Amino acid sequence: MQQVSVAVKEFPDCLNVAACRAFLGDLDLLLSQSYRPQIIFDLSGVPHMNATGIDLLLQCISEVANRDGTLKLAAPAPQTALVLELTQLNEIVEIFNSVEEAMASFGVYQIPPQPVRPESLPHAA
Numbered sequence: 001m002q003q004v005s006v007a008v009k010e011f012p013d014c015l016n017v018a019a020c021r022a023f024l025g026d027l028d029l030l031l032s033q034s035y036r037p038q039i040i041f042d043l044s045g046v047p048h049m050n051a052t053g054i055d056l057l058l059q060c061i062s063e064v065a066n067r068d069g070t071l072k073l074a075a076p077a078p079q080t081a082l083v084l085e086l087t088q089l090n091e092i093v094e095i096f097n098s099v100e101e102a103m104a105s106f107g108v109y110q111i112p113p114q115p116v117r118p119e120s121l122p123h124a125a
Helices: 017-032 051-066 078-086 099-105
Strands: 007-010 038-042 070-074 094-096
Touching (some): 051 070, 070 099
Parallel strands (some): 007 038, 038 070
């Protein structure tokens, strides 16, 4: 059985030009490391979505599609879910109630462990 690799990325809750650029830069790096990337944006930290957030989502959807990948959204707050429905983004991308449900839709039933960051490793004495 082939192992499915899915990346989970937290969508930023505070959007300004710098945050959008940084998020798109991170996404580009993630996309460059994978053939046909499978990505979940965790929206649980986004209490509401404005036009900037919708624009950023559309850019991300386009970037992932250009790499023949799949993007799914997970855990939107009620107000965010309403905005996604009103803008009809729910017609373009699948939206799930939780990250676990989104992972299961890719055939993954466990959230992969997060990589250890070098600064969190203990230093030798």
